[in-house]
Amino acid sequence: MKLWKLMVPLAVPIIFFIVYSNFVNRDDKKILFETYEEDCVKGQIASCMELASAYMNGTGTKRNVDEAVAIYERLCGRNAFEACAVLAGLYRNGHGVEKNVKKAAELYGRACKGGLRMSCHELKDLLDDM
Numbered sequence: 428m429k430l431w432k433l434m435v436p437l438a439v440p441i442i443f444f445i446v447y448s449n450f451v452n453r454d455d456k457k458i459l460f461e462t463y464e465e466d467c468v469k470g471q472i473a474s475c476m477e478l479a480s481a482y483m484n485g486t487g488t489k490r491n492v493d494e495a496v497a498i499y500e501r502l503c504g505r506n507a508f509e510a511c512a513v514l515a516g517l518y519r520n521g522h523g524v525e526k527n528v529k530k531a532a533e534l535y536g537r538a539c540k541g542g543l544r545m546s547c548h549e550l551k552d553l554l555d556d557m
Contacts, residue, residue: 460487467498472507479510483523492523503534508541515546519553528557 460481466474475498481487482495496517502510515534518527532553538546 456481456487458487472502472505475502476507476509476513479513496523503537506541508538508543508546511535511541512538512543512546512549515549519549528553532557 460478463474463478463481467478479495479498479502482491482498484490496514499510499514499517503514511534515531515538516522517524518534519531520526532550535546535550535553539550
């Protein structure tokens with residue numbers, strides 16, 4: 428029962444995104460992408476995260492993993508710990524970057540110190556696997 432209580436807050440946004448993204452047409456996705464891009468240039472971290480995700484998934488633009496990684500790296504350098512956690516996962520799995528478990532551990536550690544508890548668990552799991 429406790430696991431269910433933990434999963435619901437995580438599942439609701441994901442389900443909303445899946446349902447919503449199926450109803451948004453290509454032009455709307457392009458407009459959203461352009462908005463994220465403009466707001467990211469202005470320094471809005473949430474928009475930069477969305478922009479990186481759009482590049483990663485090819486939503487509203489051509490898929491560009493290198494650009495997504497570059498954005499996540501800039502954000503992590505600015506102490507956007509969510510970006511550090513995303514980057515850690517990419518390095519851990521070698522998705523869009525060369526697999527580098529040491530770098531993943533470093534990034535999970537940074538995100539953990541920044542207050543992202545899930546990154547603390549990911550770091551522990553990663554170190555247990557080494």
